């Protein structure tokens with residue numbers, strides 16, 4: 001399944017309309033100095049009002065699928081209890097419009113815009129959040145489950161907890177200690193489990209997964225030793241202090257203990273926290289029960305993963321069994337200065353499907369570039385075409401070798417609000433002029449449409 005992805009706060013706008021409740025990003029953006037260009041998602045791409053045009057664009061491009069998120073507070077202004085019918089109807093109409101144009105909808109229930117009312121009750125620190133999230137998941141899946149058959153529970157807990165509760169770089173901007181942060185992660189995992197149960201009840205023939213992220217390590221050489229080293233490094237959980245190997249680029253293993261993969265995905269797919277992570281986090285690990293782990297470990301239909309950038313390793317005779325191979329000077333970087341590492345779209349799906357035994361969805365992949373409309377009215381984002389082609393060729397290699405791949409979602413359909421970067425990073429295959437709200441297909445949109453229509457054959 002080939003498509004593109006977006007998220008509610010990044011594109012919808014209409015932040016204070018039709019009964020929508022306030023969320024943590026509404027509040028965060030109003031705080032001085034939080035967003036690089038001082039902007040907010042108040043208007044964003046005005047998708048709330050322009051969704052028919054946006055769906056028509058998807059159809060014009062030739063997308064087969066569209067991954068979007070529902071805004072919890074637009075549907076339930078207080079996070080629980082009363083339902084805002086206008087908000088829920090917006091998503092219902094969007095779904096109808098998509099189906100009408102032959103675009104399959106994929107819903108993400110939570111892409112970071114937590115209702116402010118729930119934040120004031122402690123947000124992810126409050127153990128009740130599993131009940132709140134289950135209630136919301138029930139409302140959405142009961143309303144849309146007759147037409148929407150693909151569901152993702154949460155997008156990137158690494159970021160909404162890691163950066164929301166640990167580094168403070170993203171809403172709600174908290175800087176808690178490790179034990180609190182691990183507690184919040186545990187609550188998010190429980191909430192995931194409860195929401196899977198709610199979706200299964202609301203949409204019995206639905207398929208369910210999650211959309212975590214992470215950075216994949218890939219081998220310097222395709223030797224058994226380097227491959228084993230890359231696998232180990234990919235799932236490594238950095239602890240604190242001397243056991244933390246550090247890293248040379250922002251995507252390699254870092255000093256940030258919440259920036260890892262397996263602490264989030266092993267509980268989902270294997271029903272336990274990774275042994276090495278338990279050792280790394282030691283007494284900071286929250287108390288939990290066997291029942292907790294069973295609840296978290298709900299049967300899932302696929303393994304979604306957002307992959308952008310990775311790092312190279314080789315086998316080493318040290319305490320870790322691997323060491324990072326620094327990128328050569330002057331290696332390609334995106335506008336965001338993220339390393340271009342197409343290999344991760346082969347090694348990521350391979351490592352994930354081997355470890356978890358599930359079909360893979362790349363729920364996000366793409367790049368920001370400094371795009372503008374040229375004198376002829378075109379947007380020649382050839383670097384993006386080259387980036388996506390290189391990544392997809394690696395993904396294709398994984399398919400050819402028999403790894404189970406279900407789909408790919410390019411981030412993003414539209415240029416949009418890139419969180420603390422504001423509107424400075426353009427990730428879209430469709431250009432948005434934020435002054436006029438004019439949409440223009442970039443060259444990459446035309447190129448990607450052919451990939452979607454040919455099921456990757458034209459790669």
Ligand code: NOJ
Pocket residue numbers: 007010155156306364411418427
């Ligand atoms: C991942 C996030 O899910 C999305 O919201 C963000 O815009 C992209 N990465 C690019 O940073």
